Amino acid sequence: MKLLGKRGVSLLFEQLSCGLPVLIKTVPNKVVTLDAWVNTGSANEDESNNGISHFLEHMMFKGTPKYGVGELDRIIMNVGGVWNAGTSKDFTHYYVTVASPFFETALDCISDMLQNSLIDKNEFDREKQVILEEFRRKQDSPFGFLYDELYEATFQKSPYRQSVLGSFESISALDRDAMYDYYQRYYTPANMLLIIVGDVEPHLLLPMLEKAFSGFKNSNQPLQDGNHTTEFSVPATKVIEKDVNETYMAMSFPAPGILAHEEVLALDLASTILSDGRSSRMYQDLKEKQRIVHSISAGFPTHRHESMFYVISTLDADNVAQAQSATMKLLREFSEIPPGESEMAKAKRIISNGFQFGMETNTGQSGTIGYYYTLTGTLDFLDSYLERLASITPEQVSSVVRNSINREPNIVVLAPHTNTKDAAL
Amino acid sequence: MTGFVKDHQTPGIETLSNGMRVILLPSTANTIVAATIFLPVPGAVEREPESGLVGFTNRMLMRGTKALTSSELADAIERLGTSMSCDTNDDFSFAHFVSTSDTFDESLSILSDVLQKPSFEPEEIEKERQSTLAAIRRSEDDKFSLTFKRFQRELYGDHSYGLPRNGTIESVSEFKREQLLDMYSEFYDPGQYLAVCVGNFEADKARAMFEDLFIPSAQPIEKYEAPEPARVMPAHVQFSKQGEQSFLAAGVQACGYLSPDFAAMRVLNTVLGEGMSSRLFIHLRDEHGLAYATGSSYGPMRAGGHVFGYIGTKPESLSFARDAMLEQFEILKRELVPEEELQRAKNYIVGKFLIDHQTNYRRAFYLGFYEQMGLGIEMDDIYPDLISRVTADQVRELAQKYLNDYTIVELLAE
Numbered sequence: 001m002k003l004l005g006k007r008g009v010s011l012l013f014e015q016l017s018c019g020l021p022v023l024i025k026t027v028p029n030k031v032v033t034l035d036a037w038v039n040t041g042s043a044n045e046d047e048s049n050n051g052i053s054h055f056l057e058h059m060m061f062k063g064t065p066k067y068g069v070g071e072l073d074r075i076i077m078n079v080g081g082v083w084n085a086g087t088s089k090d091f092t093h094y095y096v097t098v099a100s101p102f103f104e105t106a107l108d109c110i111s112d113m114l115q116n117s118l119i120d121k122n123e124f125d126r127e128k129q130v131i132l133e134e135f136r137r138k139q140d141s142p143f144g145f146l147y148d149e150l151y152e153a154t155f156q157k158s159p160y161r162q163s164v165l166g167s168f169e170s171i172s173a174l175d176r177d178a179m180y181d182y183y184q185r186y187y188t189p190a191n192m193l194l195i196i197v198g199d200v201e202p203h204l205l206l207p208m209l210e211k212a213f214s215g216f217k218n219s220n221q222p223l224q225d226g227n228h229t230t231e232f233s234v235p236a237t238k239v240i241e242k243d244v245n246e247t248y249m250a251m252s253f254p255a256p257g258i259l260a261h262e263e264v265l266a267l268d269l270a271s272t273i274l275s276d277g278r279s280s281r282m283y284q285d286l287k288e289k290q291r292i293v294h295s296i297s298a299g300f301p302t303h304r305h306e307s308m309f310y311v312i313s314t315l316d317a318d319n320v321a322q323a324q325s326a327t328m329k330l331l332r333e334f335s336e337i338p339p340g341e342s343e344m345a346k347a348k349r350i351i352s353n354g355f356q357f358g359m360e361t362n363t364g365q366s367g368t369i370g371y372y373y374t375l376t377g378t379l380d381f382l383d384s385y386l387e388r389l390a391s392i393t394p395e396q397v398s399s400v401v402r403n404s405i406n407r408e409p410n411i412v413v414l415a416p417h418t419n420t421k422d423a424a425l
Numbered sequence: 426m427t428g429f430v431k432d433h434q435t436p437g438i439e440t441l442s443n444g445m446r447v448i449l450l451p452s453t454a455n456t457i458v459a460a461t462i463f464l465p466v467p468g469a470v471e472r473e474p475e476s477g478l479v480g481f482t483n484r485m486l487m488r489g490t491k492a493l494t495s496s497e498l499a500d501a502i503e504r505l506g507t508s509m510s511c512d513t514n515d516d517f518s519f520a521h522f523v524s525t526s527d528t529f530d531e532s533l534s535i536l537s538d539v540l541q542k543p544s545f546e547p548e549e550i551e552k553e554r555q556s557t558l559a560a561i562r563r564s565e566d567d568k569f570s571l572t573f574k575r576f577q578r579e580l581y582g583d584h585s586y587g588l589p590r591n592g593t594i595e596s597v598s599e600f601k602r603e604q605l606l607d608m609y610s611e612f613y614d615p616g617q618y619l620a621v622c623v624g625n626f627e628a629d630k631a632r633a634m635f636e637d638l639f640i641p642s643a644q645p646i647e648k649y650e651a652p653e654p655a656r657v658m659p660a661h662v663q664f665s666k667q668g669e670q671s672f673l674a675a676g677v678q679a680c681g682y683l684s685p686d687f688a689a690m691r692v693l694n695t696v697l698g699e700g701m702s703s704r705l706f707i708h709l710r711d712e713h714g715l716a717y718a719t720g721s722s723y724g725p726m727r728a729g730g731h732v733f734g735y736i737g738t739k740p741e742s743l744s745f746a747r748d749a750m751l752e753q754f755e756i757l758k759r760e761l762v763p764e765e766e767l768q769r770a771k772n773y774i775v776g777k778f779l780i781d782h783q784t785n786y787r788r789a790f791y792l793g794f795y796e797q798m799g800l801g802i803e804m805d806d807i808y809p810d811l812i813s814r815v816t817a818d819q820v821r822e823l824a825q826k827y828l829n830d831y832t833i834v835e836l837l838a839e
Contacts, residue, residue: 029454031780061701070711073701077769080776083701097780129714136669137717137737140838142566243667245562278487278499288496288552294559314563346504353506353525356457360784 001202005383009369012202013379016209018216019189023373024205025197025365032103032198034110035095035366037374039193040186042166043089043159043226043303051166052174052182054087055131059179060094061085062123064116069123072109079105084363089160090304091374095363100199104208111212114187124176132172135165146248146312146414149240153410154252154308156233159226185221189213195370197362228305230254235408241417246294247317251327251409255309256400258302258375265385265392266400267300267309272347273339273397274298274330275311279346281334282311286326292319296327304375309404317415324411335402338394352386435806438796441636444616444645448792448802449628452785458529458624459785461521462540463797466612469515469585469651469726474599477592481557481600482608483511483518488549491542495549498539507532511539515586515651516727517797523786526625530634537638541615545605557597564591568672568737568836569718576674576834579662580731584654616641617648621793624785654678654729659830665837671743672836675750676733679827682725682798688811689819690827694723694732695770696762696820697753702769704753705734715746727798732827740838751831757824761817775809 001012004023012024041053061083063069076083081098094113098106138144148163155161165171196205232254256263275282275298282296293313300309311331315323339347358364372382436450468479487510489495502509502522509522509532520540524532564570574589581587618639622631656678680686698705698721709719719736734750762770782788795804 029783031783070702070707074769077700077702077773077776080772080779082773082777082780099776099779126711126714130710130717133670133715133738134717136739140568140668140670142563244566246559246566277503279496279503284496287556291552291555294556294563314559346500349506350503353508356455356525357508357523357784360455360457362783 004379008383008386009379011369011379014206016189016213018213019218020192020194020213020216022194022196022209023369023379024200024202025195025369026200026202027198027362027365029362030100030199031097031362032100032106032196032200033095033097033362033366034106035093035195035197035363035370036110036114037091037093037193037195037370038187039091039191039374040223041088041090041092042162042164043305044186044224045159045162046224047162047170049174049178049182050162050170051131052179053092054164054166055127055171055174056179056183057085057087057092057094058127058131059119059124060113060117062120062127063118064112065118066112066116067109069120072113075105075109081106087164089164091371093370095366097362103200103205107208107212114192115213115216117183119176119180119183121176124179128171128174131165132168135168135171138165142242142244142246142248142414146250146412149238149412149414150250150252150310150410153236153238153412154233155306157227157229157231158306159228160303160306185219186223188218189216190218191223193370193373195366197366197369230306233410235410237411237413239413239415241415244414244416246314247320247416248312248314248414249320249323250310250312250412251324252308252310253404253407253409255300255307255404257305257307258381261381261388262392262396263400264302265389266396267404268351269344269347269389269392270334270397270401271298271300271309272350273343274334276347276350281330282327285330286313286323290326292323292326302375317418320413320415328405328409331401331405335398335405338398341394344394344397348389351389355386435802436792438802439632441632443636443639444641445635445639446619447632447635448619448621448796449631450623450788450792451626451628452623453625456526456625457523457785458526458622458626459521459523459789460533460536460620460622461519461786461789461793462536463619463621463793464518464520464613465617465646465648466513466518467516467649467651468513468518468590470612470649471585471588473583473588474596475604476588476596477557477590478596478600478604478608479518480513480590481553481592481597482605483513483520484553484557485545485550485605486511486520486539486543488553489544489546490538491544492538495546498535502532502535505531509536509539513590515590519793521786521789529626530630533631533634534638540613541640543609545602545609547602550600550602550605554597554600557592558594561591561594561597568666568668568670569735571666572672572674572735572834572836575662575664576676576733576832577731579660579834580657580676580678580832581654582657585651586654586726586729612646612649614642614646615639616645619793619797621789623789623792651726651728659832661833663835663837665839668838669739670737671740671838672735672737673743673747673750673833674733674735675747675831675833676731677827677829677831679723679730679732680725681728681730682800683727686823687725689815689823690723690725690730690732691774692767692770692812692815693757693820693823694721695774696766697721697757698734700773704756705736705750708753709736709746709749713745713749715742715749743835743837747833747835754824754828754831758821758828760821762820764817767815767817767820771812771815774812778808
């Protein structure tokens with residue numbers, strides 16, 4: 001086993017005979033989490049199969065030749081454990097937490113699920129109705145709806161424009177055989193990562209891991225990585241009216257992908273200074289001083305490739321135009337005058353503490369490790385994250401915002417059914 | 426059998442010379458420390474025209490002290506990298522922070538000022554009012570919140586448990602500074618606070634700080650305890666909102682934390698609607714594909730509680746979903762839960778409970794919560810055993826006792 005990470009996070013690394021990389025972090029807390037990351041998400045889809053990664057995540061709990069429908073959940077529940085899973089633009093992951101004496105039970109379940117899911121046709125047809133209900137639910141959720149609309153408005157050609165859930169039409173058109181083919185193609189040792197965090201003795205695990213994944217085969221089918229492009233949509237404003245009480249507004253700008261480490265760190269700091277906490281600039285200026293928004297947050301959902309920097313606010317429909325202009329004014333000032341040392345120190349402290357607080361749970365650790373490792377292919381960025389964050393200068397923080405806002409934003413406004421269009425435009 | 430083993434001794438409760446009770450559990454597992462102070466200020470003390478007043482008062486504590494303006498206070502806390510807030514539920518309020526060990530002293534000093542020297546500046550009250558009104562409007566854009574709010578109202582009638590803890594547009598619009606000051610002087614007495622610290626801190630130093638920083642009220646306040654809610658005539662209510670999904674909540678009043686039925690009701694609810702192997706999930710979601718979001722929830726409080734099923738589904742499926750859900754309630758009354766299913770549900774509850782003890786913040790909360798609710802700190806140790814002793818007969822008896830005369834609230838998509 002190889003020790004990875006020396007500065008921020010240290011883990012043992014082993015590549016199993018089948019090719020599956022495994023990262024192990026020992027924490028003496030009586031609990032163990034197994035978290036399997038698959039290098040595929042909605043960014044690996046196209047219009048014809050949009051939603052397949054997420055739908056497959058549901059189908060993974062629907063049985064293998066060894067365990068029937070629902071049995072994987074019942075087994076874990078029987079030992080007081082908890083399953084969870086999530087699909088994103090760049091990845092899908094499955095994680096299970098149990099008391100450490102039940103490590104082998106959890107390993108048996110998750111390894112069987114990853115290698116041998118049946119994707120039964122009848123179960124597929126039934127689950128499609130569930131997915132369509134999930135889609136309807138998202139359409140009725142202001143933030144979920146706004147977020148999907150923002151991605152579609154921001155990314156003109158990049159596969160990131162596609163929703164993780166898919167559209168009603170694309171979900172309806174998905175078929176079982178195409179999903180099985182997708183599963184065989186992407187769920188392979190070379191395209192995955194297993195993270196184990198918890199009360200385990202690494203050297204005792206290896207024989208169990210080798211046995212559990214001994215039959216896991218790689219696929220020789222090509223993987224689709226989407227047609228990534230930094231060509232963003234032409235700036236525009238889209239106003240959508242719905243039966244909502246508040247107005248929800250999102251503004252987006254181009255941003256770099258995760259491999260641009262220094263810019264990512266600078267933009268993480270910028271987002272923190274701008275909107276993390278009640279002393280942040282946007283909160284103090286737009287919410288407390290000008291009182292033109294009810295809530296505001298800046299975000300930087302870092303993707304493997306091109307990303308976006310956004311500002312989402314909730315407000316009265318009458319204040320939409322004023323809030324847009326005030327947000328732009330604040331961002332322009334920020335991009336021209338670097339933040340002071342004191343503000344930088346505060347932001348670095350907030351991020352550093354948030355990082356530590358997030359590592360208190362096994363799933364917090366496996367989630368952070370898996371995210372960075374899956375997107376970058378190594379542990380280096382995560383390991384050096386806090387150290388490199390400390391060396392980011394105020395000029396870098398201003399500069400990264402300047403690069404993002406050197407064009408007008410894409411804007412999506414979700415407003416109540418009134419005369420808000422005039423206000424927005 | 427869950428295999429979980431607790432990794433610490435349950436600490437004792439100490440009463441300090443200022444009357445404050447403290448529970449201290451130092452640990453060097455990491456550099457994080459969590460402190461939670463439980464205040465005997467229940468949301469349930471509110472009456473109809475002042476719904477939301479306790480939560481509003483608590484949020485005002487974070488909006489400036491006699492020494493620091495609202496923005497200075499926020500800056501002082503965030504500069505330490507500490508997260509701090511004052512929250513409310515039906516039975517008590519709680520102020521808490523999570524910090525790193527090197528800033529524990531400063532964080533605790535700030536929290537002491539927040540709790541004892543709030544300024545209630547008129548301008549800050551107006552800002553909080555706008556913020557709260559917006560939060561209420563946003564919650565009404567969420568179908569689950571909207572349906573649940575109406576369900577609570579129908580289920581509890583005039584009892585304070587039926588009021589939304591965030592308040593209503595009408596109530597929050599009318600709050601006066603004097604009401605907040607009255608609420609503060611009437612209920613906030615450090616001599617009756619319970620403080621819990623878990624994590625990387627020095628117990629002697631923390632004890633001394635709690636003793637020095639917190640000054641009890643000259644006249645001890647009288648604790649408020651909510652009366653048991655009266656049974657209300659069951660209702661079947663429908664209202665509408667534009668959208669793609671209809672939403673349904675159906676349930677009954679149930680027992681609270683102090684009831685001998687509490688553990689069995691927890692198990693009943695898990696069998697019914699918690700997790701992917703629960704009955705509502707299997708029958709309504711897996712078998713019929715009616716929903717993505719379906720399950721049940723048990724909400725115990727000190728003097729009562731409720732259990733209800735919920736589902737979000739396309740409008741044409743609502744009636745079928747309602748019948749299918751109520752049928753699952755009825756089966757619990759007719760048939761014993763098979764032993765294997767019962768054991769699975771019990772293991773799931775205990776496992777989740779123990780997994781939820783991973784962070785210092787949650788450990789501090791659990792320890793103080795049981796004491797504050799009158800169950801005693803030892804409940805944190807005996808809870809798994811209480812759950813493990815629940816029998817199938819008890820679950821059926823409980824179903825027969827409580828699952829009758831359902832209150833049903835339906836939000837129809839149009």
